[in-house]
Amino acid sequence: MGALKRLRPSTPFLLLLPAIVVLAAVVVVPLLLSFYSSFTPFRLTQPASLFNFVGFRNYGRILTDVEFWTAFGRTVLLLTVALNAEMLLGLGLAMLVEKATAGQRLLRTIMMFPMMFSPILVGFQFKFMFNDNIGLINNALQSLGLTDQAIPWLIDGTLAFWAIVVAEVWSSTSIFAILILAGLLAMPKEPIEAARVDGCTPWQTFRYVTWPFVMPFAYIAMTIRSLDVARAYDIVKIMTDGGPAKRTELLWTLISRTAYADARMGLANAMAYFAIFLSILFTVYFFRKLAAARTQIGAEW
Amino acid sequence: MNENAKARLAGNLLSLAHKLGLFIAMAIICLPGLWIVLASFRPTVEIMAKPPVWIPQDLSLDAYVAMFSGVGQGGIPVIDYFSNSLIVSITSTVISLAIGMAGGYAFARFRFRAKSSIFLGLMLTRTVPGIALSLPLFFVYSKLGIIDTHFGLILAYVALNVPFTIWLIDGFFRQVPKDLAEAAQIDGCTRWQAFWQVEFPLAGPGIASAGIFAFLTSWNEFALASQLTRSINSKTLPVGLLDYTAEFTIDWRGMCALAVVMIIPALVLTFIVQKHLVSGLTSGAVKG
Numbered sequence: 001m002g003a004l005k006r007l008r009p010s011t012p013f014l015l016l017l018p019a020i021v022v023l024a025a026v027v028v029v030p031l032l033l034s035f036y037s038s039f040t041p042f043r044l045t046q047p048a049s050l051f052n053f054v055g056f057r058n059y060g061r062i063l064t065d066v067e068f069w070t071a072f073g074r075t076v077l078l079l080t081v082a083l084n085a086e087m088l089l090g091l092g093l094a095m096l097v098e099k100a101t102a103g104q105r106l107l108r109t110i111m112m113f114p115m116m117f118s119p120i121l122v123g124f125q126f127k128f129m130f131n132d133n134i135g136l137i138n139n140a141l142q143s144l145g146l147t148d149q150a151i152p153w154l155i156d157g158t159l160a161f162w163a164i165v166v167a168e169v170w171s172s173t174s175i176f177a178i179l180i181l182a183g184l185l186a187m188p189k190e191p192i193e194a195a196r197v198d199g200c201t202p203w204q205t206f207r208y209v210t211w212p213f214v215m216p217f218a219y220i221a222m223t224i225r226s227l228d229v230a231r232a233y234d235i236v237k238i239m240t241d242g243g244p245a246k247r248t249e250l251l252w253t254l255i256s257r258t259a260y261a262d263a264r265m266g267l268a269n270a271m272a273y274f275a276i277f278l279s280i281l282f283t284v285y286f287f288r289k290l291a292a293a294r295t296q297i298g299a300e301w
Numbered sequence: 302m303n304e305n306a307k308a309r310l311a312g313n314l315l316s317l318a319h320k321l322g323l324f325i326a327m328a329i330i331c332l333p334g335l336w337i338v339l340a341s342f343r344p345t346v347e348i349m350a351k352p353p354v355w356i357p358q359d360l361s362l363d364a365y366v367a368m369f370s371g372v373g374q375g376g377i378p379v380i381d382y383f384s385n386s387l388i389v390s391i392t393s394t395v396i397s398l399a400i401g402m403a404g405g406y407a408f409a410r411f412r413f414r415a416k417s418s419i420f421l422g423l424m425l426t427r428t429v430p431g432i433a434l435s436l437p438l439f440f441v442y443s444k445l446g447i448i449d450t451h452f453g454l455i456l457a458y459v460a461l462n463v464p465f466t467i468w469l470i471d472g473f474f475r476q477v478p479k480d481l482a483e484a485a486q487i488d489g490c491t492r493w494q495a496f497w498q499v500e501f502p503l504a505g506p507g508i509a510s511a512g513i514f515a516f517l518t519s520w521n522e523f524a525l526a527s528q529l530t531r532s533i534n535s536k537t538l539p540v541g542l543l544d545y546t547a548e549f550t551i552d553w554r555g556m557c558a559l560a561v562v563m564i565i566p567a568l569v570l571t572f573i574v575q576k577h578l579v580s581g582l583t584s585g586a587v588k589g
Contacts, residue, residue: 118521230430
């Protein structure tokens, strides 16, 4: 009897089984395959090269590849700048909307607007706006007389990087704003009033009362974002495609170029593992922060 | 000036600054989208004009007519892309909702070993960048012969959506008090009946919004679709948009019109679910 019961799989396991099967088939097994092929000089044009094991040669090549590390550094820079800006702007936007006395529903709806845009559309939209010849931004600057020649937003490497940051921040600030606003609205009013009665300045009230409460909501937003950081690929792909002269090349565009344009799958898979670990690092970090913030809140309120 | 008047003035200034800040923020959010909508109605000459034409002189639906009549626009088969997008998104949403409901229910209602590690593990599969996943998928799919098919894309999108659907649906089931289902069971329902007649209707709106979220993810996905699709057999709208930039001269007006076509379903669906989406993502953030 006891042995029979042990053999029967538990209900939660059965319920999770379909999810596990699909994810194993579409994500885990292909990733194992790509992990293996990252140790081969596999080229799509030469299928036999899949069975030519070369050990760590691809990884060794990456470690000394200046182009790769430039793209890697640029990706980390982009994520750092963009995530911090999104967090700060999202917090500011949420507080502005929370203070609004009239039309809050409408404001909240408008605030969600960028979320509906797919990254590829965001990229196209900013490619259009930043166009040096017919773009809204140059047209406006020239009509206002602020500059007499066209600023080459997407043609100059540095400017193009910042144009991409703007597009990225525009598209994702709303996630932070919405979740932080949800936190602000869920917050009990008594602690704030108590702080005011005790003579806290507005800054102190914000720093020591509001922020600790809202923090978990900001971390939820961070976790959601970190699940999806690679969508910057879509934006860059359509805005500059890594150009001009690879000045906006990110890890992801480099991988896709190596794999599909140069057909060097093995090398690209080795690069992809760096990208995957970068994403996992981000997610685990914020997931931990989220869990810690949750328990802290649980203890205080 | 006495204290009162000073305080009132400061208050007025602050509220003015607040309104101004709000206005600027909303303008930055809305302007890019509105500019695209406007451009899709304007003739190409006006978009390209130097010096710029600020006040639209003549607006027309020409771009949309050309797009859906299948002529012009560099021969881009928008209707095919549109129906591919629709088929792939709807099918993958239905499947990932079914899988997500089972998984979400397991997380919300059962205690089992390594629960939080399994949850994190599921989430981690979602972090794999689309382009990194596309490399092995491209290889496997071409071996299996399912590249450039609806089936291949649907399969990939189900895997993409399942982790997030589980997260959301887990949250919505948690909001349904456990006692309700237990009361139903005491009254003679089986667990299965209790689920469908008590818990499912209560979590229903939340599940619907998880579905809409999954739909939007599939509708908007580009990195995987750009490698796993090749022709009008399975190309979706985001990949189709790139067709325009591959040419030497960009047809800005046509692209704007296609962008509007892409955004409308997303716009409508997001309006419907906005409230539930936020409550699903934040459920448990306060109570732990």
